[in-house]
Every structure is written in C-alpha cells, then in structure tokens.
Amino acid sequence: MIFGMDKLIGHNLLIGKRGLIFGVLNEQSLAWAVARRCHAEGASLVLTNTEAACKLGTVQTLAGSIDAPLVVADATSDESMEQLLVESQRLLGGPIDFILHAVAQAQNMRRHRSYDEMSYSYMQQTLNVSALSFHRLLQTARRMDAIRQGGSVVALTYIGAERSIIGYEEMADAKAMLQSIARNFGRLYADRGVRVNTVSQSPTVTKAGAQVAGQNHFLRFAEALSPLGNADAASCGDLCAMLFSDFSRKVTMQNIYNDGGFSSTGMTDTFIRQAGDIF
Numbered sequence: 355m356i357f358g359m360d361k362l363i364g365h366n367l368l369i370g371k372r373g374l375i376f377g378v379l380n381e382q383s384l385a386w387a388v389a390r391r392c393h394a395e396g397a398s399l400v401l402t403n404t405e406a407a408c409k410l411g412t413v414q415t416l417a418g419s420i421d422a423p424l425v426v427a428d429a430t431s432d433e434s435m436e437q438l439l440v441e442s443q444r445l446l447g448g449p450i451d452f453i454l455h456a457v458a459q460a461q462n463m464r465r466h467r468s469y470d471e472m473s474y475s476y477m478q479q480t481l482n483v484s485a486l487s488f489h490r491l492l493q494t495a496r497r498m499d500a501i502r503q504g505g506s507v508v509a510l511t512y513i514g515a516e517r518s519i520i521g522y523e524e525m526a527d528a529k530a531m532l533q534s535i536a537r538n539f540g541r542l543y544a545d546r547g548v549r550v551n552t553v554s555q556s557p558t559v560t561k562a563g564a565q566v567a568g569q570n571h572f573l574r575f576a577e578a579l580s581p582l583g584n585a586d587a588a589s590c591g592d593l594c595a596m597l598f599s600d601f602s603r604k605v606t607m608q609n610i611y612n613d614g615g616f617s618s619t620g621m622t623d624t625f626i627r628q629a630g631d632i633f
C-alpha cells in the first residue's frame with residue numbers, strides 16, 4: 355500500500371491551483387509528503403525528477419496514485435528547465451501557481467570525502483545540483499513568465515546552513531547559498547506577487563538524509579532538543595501546502611523552521627535526562 359494514502363483529509367486549501375513538485379524519489383521523500391498533501395488539498399500536480407529516478411517503478415507508482423504526470427528533467431540543465439516549464443504548463447493547462455524545490459546531492463559526502471579533503475570538482479557539482487538549480491529554475495520561470503501572479507515557490511533546507519554541524523559541511527555551504535537565492539529572488543519576484551521561501555526541516559529519514567554520516571545520532575540529538583520533537587515528513591507537507599496557499603500571501607524571503615522548536619532551544623529536560631547517561 356502507498357504510504358498513508360487513505361488517511362489524508364483535505365481542506366480545499368489549493369483548489370484550482372497548479373503545482374510543480376521536484377524531488378519525489380520514494381515514499382520517504384519529503385517531496386512525496388508535500389505532493390500528497392497538495393493533492394489532498396485539491397491541487398493539480400506535475401512531478402519531475404531525473405531520468406534515472408523517473409525510470410524507477412516507485413516514482414511512477416507514486417505519481418500515478420495522485421494522477422500526476424511525471425516529466426523527466428535535470429535541474430542542472432538550462433534547456434531541461436525550459437522544456438520542463440513548457441511541458442508542465444501544457445499538462446496543467448496554464449501558468450504554474452506553486453513550485454517545490456526538493457533537490458539535493460552531496461558529491462563529496464557520498465564518497466566519504468571530509469571537508470578538509472574536498473574535491474572542488476565534486477563541490478561544483480554539489481552546488482550546481484543543490485543550490486544553483488534553484489536559481490536556474492527561478493530565472494527560467496521568470497524569463498518565461500511561467501509562474502502566475504501571486505504564486506509561491508518553496509525550497510527545502512536544513513539548519514546546517516546557519517550552524518556548523520559535523521558531517522554536514524559540504525551541504526551546509528550549498529544550503530547557505532540556496533537560502534540566499536531565495537531571499538534575492540523573493541525581492542525580485544515581488545514585482546509579480548510571487549513569494550519565495552525556504553522551509554528548514556528537521557532531520558528526516560530519506561535517501562538524501564542517509565548521505566549525512568551518523569544520521570541516526572542527528573535524529574536522536576535533534577529529537578531530544580526539540581520541545582515538540584522532530585518534525586516528520588507529513589508536517590513538512592502540511593506547512594508547504596499552507597505556504598502554497600493564499601493564506602501566506604504576504605510571506606516571502608523567509609526561512610521557516612519546521613523543526614519542533616529546535617532552532618530556538620538551548621536546553622530541554624529531555625536532553626538533560628538523556629545526557630545524564632553520557633556525562
């Protein structure tokens with residue numbers, strides 16, 4: 355059975371809206387939680403991913419389960435982004451109301467190369483896939499006028515962009531750039547009422563998340579230091595749907611934490627109790 359398909363009750367938050375979702379790879383993908391919430395809220399969707407990802411049966415099954423066409427595109431190619439935006443508007447029947455960017459890959463981390471043993475050519479690929487792809491998407495969409503007046507664009511990020519976290523260094527640099535792109539494009543795109551924000555998500559078990567060494571420890575540490583506990587993928591889907599809706603029409607250029615309070619916490623009783631076993 356497909357993850358939780360029968361449990362979502364919609365609130366008609368996105369009725370009549372057309373959305374483009376990057377990054378659905380499997381049932382654990384944060385993008386999948388966003389796609390199913392947006393579908394439940396009444397949006398028409400196009401899903402997109404790389405050729406390799408789209409060949410996977412899982413991606414096709416997930417797309418089929420929410421009646422979303424799947425379009426192959428490479429977020430590192432200008433031509434591919436242009437074709438994607440043309441094809442998405444054709445399939446959806448008009449300009450796009452919202453876009454989710456959930457694209458990341460860390461080439462050095464994948465090869466277990468530490469931050470002080472970095473290959474710059476891998477790093478360039480990392481930045482291209484994980485950060486410049488967001489700029490490319492926004493620049494292409496703006497040139498083609500592919501996003502409707504008042505539209506909303508969200509990219510997923512992590513608090514490692516603002517704090518130094520062991521093992522996350524390479525992606526931290528990419529996320530810092532991603533968040534800066536969101537601010538700069540948010541200011542530019544305001545002339546068409548288009549909002550651009552990032553959602554900073556708790557560590558979550560996914561394929562990309564598994565690239566971070568010691569992800570298990572991350573999850574437990576963050577859980578103990580988050581008063582509401584780690585935010586799961588479903589809550590990320592809910593928040594993104596709200597950001598795509600008209601209820602957040604004046605929210606732009608923000609980095610919004612979906613992290614159970616982790617980003618504002620110094621210490622919790624849970625952490626003290628658990629740390630007592632260590633110190």
Ligand SMILES: NC(=O)c1ccc[n+]([C@@H]2O[C@H](COP(=O)([O-])OP(=O)(O)OC[C@H]3O[C@@H](n4cnc5c(N)ncnc54)[C@H](O)[C@@H]3O)[C@@H](O)[C@H]2O)c1
Pocket residue numbers: 376377378379380382383384385403404407427428429430455456457458459483510511512554555556557558559560561562563
């Ligand atoms: N999992 C976490 O703990 C966590 C926390 C905060 C933020 N994020 C961010 O959430 C986003 C989604 O990641 P996820 O954790 O759901 O993992 P995931 O592996 O399910 O998603 C990453 C996606 O990026 C796609 N991708 C890679 N290269 C691409 C390219 N050239 N063109 C188009 N797509 C490409 C992959 O195919 C995959 O679908 C990422 O930006 C990630 O950094 C993840």
